Amino acid sequence: MSKIFSNSIFNSKRAKFFVCILILLFSEIFFFRNIIFSEALVGSRGDGRFTMLVTEHWFKFFSGKVSFGDLGFFWPEKNIIGFSDMFLGYGLLHSIFRALGIDVFLSYKITLMLVHLIGTFSVFWFLLNILSADAIWSLFGTIAFSFSCTYAQQLFHTQLMTISLVPCMTICIFRFFQNINSEKKIYYAIVGIFLFELILYTAWYIAFFVILFTATFSIVYLILKWNEIEEIWKFLRQHFLEFSLYFLLTVILSVPFLIIELPIAKSYNGWNY
Secondary structure (H helix, E strand, O other): OHHHHHOOHHHOHHHHHHHHHHHHHHHHHHHOHHHHOOOOOOOOOOHHHHHHHHHHHHHHHHOOOOOOOOOOOOOOOOOOHHHOOOOHHHHHHHHHHHHOOOOHHHHHHHHHHHHHHHHHHHHHHHHHHHOOOOHHHHHHHHHHHHOOHHHHHOOOOHHHHHHHHHHHHHHHHHHHHHOOOOOHHHHHHHHHHHHHHHHHHHOHHHHHHHHHHHHHHHHHHHHHOHHHHHHHHHHHHHOHHHHHHHHHHHHHHHHHHHHHHHHHHHHOOOOOO
């Protein structure tokens, strides 16, 4: 019996991988079961329609039909793109489907499901290949990330789905440090920075919490590695110019966002910083 069990399909690494992939694909179908098999859209009648219209704005902008910040919602008010999340990441994918002749409703629905799918398989790949977790444990981690009850309950806030881009950015960060002595690190750094900016211009408060938790993680890491602080400081000094250039690139790419958002925050008694 033990010999039969040892040769079981679940003890084959490749078989476990494909079983996990099938489970994740089934989970995606189940997660969007009310959307895939009907003409329903993702989101509530308020938020869902609004986010779809903002996403459609980017297709019109790329088509040269409207200006960058003119949504036309609150005429004659101008430059209102910053009154909410900008949904640029959604808009890029949505515009591809619209250019292929797919209608606005189906394009938006496909975009959201594709973004979620990207998040699901990127976090599975991250756990499996970066953290070297077993396929089954990677499956559990992915389910907790992509199919949690909280995620499902808050799905009508479609901007929250931007969190599915975070694993892709995290992969770039880990690959950057793994290739710190190779020229490949430059590509990982640039792609990681652009993914962060895409998150920022899609759902700004997802980007805010990415910054917050990254800072928290860094502080905790330094505390736990206090005995190695001299080595860490030496490492930072060696790569100071390189890290400074990456930081400068991030700031430059964030300037348009700040130009749009800060005046709006100030007009609503928000904090300038």
